[in-house]
Amino acid sequence: MRTSTRVAGVLTGVTLALGGAALTAPVAHADVTACINQVERELQGGEAPSYVRTACATGQSGDHAGCVTALTKGGGVTNGTAVTACKVAP
Template sequence: MRTSSRVAGVLGVLTGLSLALGGVSLAAPAVHAAPADVSACINQVERELKGGEAPASVRASCFIAVTGAQDECVSGLTEGAGVTKGTAEAACKLGAE
C-alpha cells in the first residue's frame, strides 16, 4: 500500500472520529435539557391525577412533546391516559419548552 493511500485512510478515520465526537458534544446539551422538560410535562399531568403517579403512557406522550409533536402528545394524553384536553395541552407545551 502506498504511503499516500495510508495517510488518506488515516485522515479519513480521524475526520470521521472528529465528526462523531463533535456530534456527541453538540447533542449533549439537548439531551441534558430534555429530562427537565419531560418532568414538567409529567408533573402537570400528575397534578390533575391529584397525587397519583403518571402511568407509562403519560411518560411516553411527554417524551413525544420534547420532539415538538404537540398534536401527538395531546392525543396520547387525552386518549391514552384520560387526561383533560386543557391539562394535556398545558403539559405538552411545558414538555416542548
C-alpha cells in the same frame, strides 16, 4: 502600541469571551418532568402511568399534537391539561 488601540483590543477580547460564554451556557427550559408533573396534578393519583411519560417524550421531540392526542386518548387527562402539559414539554 498606542493606549487607545490596546484598550480597544482588550475590550474586544473581553466582549468575545463573554459572548462565547453566553452562547455556550445551558438554556433553561421545561422538560418531560414538567409535563408529567402537570398531568399528575390533575390525576391526583400518585405516579403517572407509562402512557403519560411516552406522550410527554413525544411532546419534547416537538410533536405537540401527538403529545396531546396520546394524553387525551390514554384516558383520564382532559384536553386543557394535555395542551398545557405538552406546551411545557419542549
